[in-house]
Amino acid sequence: MTTETTAPNTAATGQAVLDARGVTMRFGGLTAVRNVDLTVNSGEIVGLIGPNGAGKTTFFNCLTGLYIPTEGEVRYKGTVLPPKSFKVTAAGVARTFQNIRLFANMTVLENVLVGRHTRTKEGLWSALLRGPGFKKAEKASEERAMELLEFIGLAHKRDHLARNLPYGEQRKLEIARALASEPGLLLLDEPTAGMNPQETRATEELVFAIRDQGIAVLVIEHDMRFIFNLCDRVAVLVQGEKLVEGDSATVQGDERVVAAYLGEPFEGAPGTDEITEVSAAETHADTTKDAAPGKETDR
Numbered sequence: 159m160t161t162e163t164t165a166p167n168t169a170a171t172g173q174a175v176l177d178a179r180g181v182t183m184r185f186g187g188l189t190a191v192r193n194v195d196l197t198v199n200s201g202e203i204v205g206l207i208g209p210n211g212a213g214k215t216t217f218f219n220c221l222t223g224l225y226i227p228t229e230g231e232v233r234y235k236g237t238v239l240p241p242k243s244f245k246v247t248a249a250g251v252a253r254t255f256q257n258i259r260l261f262a263n264m265t266v267l268e269n270v271l272v273g274r275h276t277r278t279k280e281g282l283w284s285a286l287l288r289g290p291g292f293k294k295a296e297k298a299s300e301e302r303a304m305e306l307l308e309f310i311g312l313a314h315k316r317d318h319l320a321r322n323l324p325y326g327e328q329r330k331l332e333i334a335r336a337l338a339s340e341p342g343l344l345l346l347d348e349p350t351a352g353m354n355p356q357e358t359r360a361t362e363e364l365v366f367a368i369r370d371q372g373i374a375v376l377v378i379e380h381d382m383r384f385i386f387n388l389c390d391r392v393a394v395l396v397q398g399e400k401l402v403e404g405d406s407a408t409v410q411g412d413e414r415v416v417a418a419y420l421g422e423p424f425e426g427a428p429g430t431d432e433i434t435e436v437s438a439a440e441t442h443a444d445t446t447k448d449a450a451p452g453k454e455t456d457r
């Protein structure tokens with residue numbers, strides 16, 4: 159695989175913005191995420207990759223308060239995040255979803271304004287009475303929303319209904335809505351899914367521009383070219399466990415990553431201990447059966 163580093167990271171990387179420690183998420187008997195540590199520092203773009211069902215989205219959900227992890231702790235700028243998604247957003251962590259979740263019958267501008275609700279202080283009465291405080295806040299919010307629409311290149315479509323936008327623009331609008339909450343960390347879940355190569359390239363530039371504005375980014379994506387071009391660091395999840403973490407070259411050169419994607423067994427693979435135990439138990443059961451008196455021979 160070729161990698162071109164199109165936009166080297168000139169932003170200063172530093173303090174941990176996100177610090178997830180020992181995150182485990184179980185659903186009944188299934189451990190979807192097991193003891194995962196991950197740090198994202200200021201100025202960084204970090205990628206999270208892994209085969210289907212590896213636990214990437216579940217991990218995102220643990221970071222953003224949609225799930226309360228069975229074990230582990232998630233800190234944003236040193237403070238443990240509350241287990242409620244709107245509080246996580248208010249704290250400074252915004253996200254987009256794998257499946258677009260726009261308000262289809264609202265305009266482009268209205269969708270971005272919705273994203274600002276965690277940043278407006280005007281109360282219910284002020285909003286209902288549309289008093290001077292509310293009007294001032296509303297004007298400021300609209301100005302900021304328009305700035306964001308300029309930033310993502312959709313200002314000219316402010317009054318279009320979200321449902322009428324082409325797919326790639328809907329994805330961009332989701333990003334603008336997430337940015338409207340003025341996050342310090344943006345989590346993107348498959349931002350280029352369904353995009354053509356030009357749209358993917360434009361998204362790459364957009365993510366670099368977001369990083370250059372001082373927002374750290376954690377991104378899940380299946381498009382490896384996109385990930386390896388974009389990210390300062392990449393973590394690989396396999397069967398809920400972090401297998402490898404490093405810069406793009408390290409991860410691309412790791413045979414275990416290739417093997418995990420191809421579904422080939424490798425030494426130390428997550429789940430290997432369990433598989434070995436089950437095979438040993440099966441062999442033991444077969445041996446016992448073979449040795450048992452009265453065993454029928456194959457005919």
Ligand SMILES: Nc1ncnc2c1ncn2[C@@H]1O[C@H](COP(=O)(O)OP(=O)(O)OP(=O)(O)O)[C@@H](O)[C@H]1O
Pocket residue numbers: 185188190208209210211212213214215216217
């Ligand atoms: N709410 C849930 N209840 C039960 N099992 C779940 C739940 N959410 C996810 N899982 C299971 O957890 C595992 C990890 O799923 P997850 O969606 O996090 O993987 P993923 O890496 O994001 O996959 P993909 O790349 O296909 O989106 C899967 O086995 C999935 O079936």
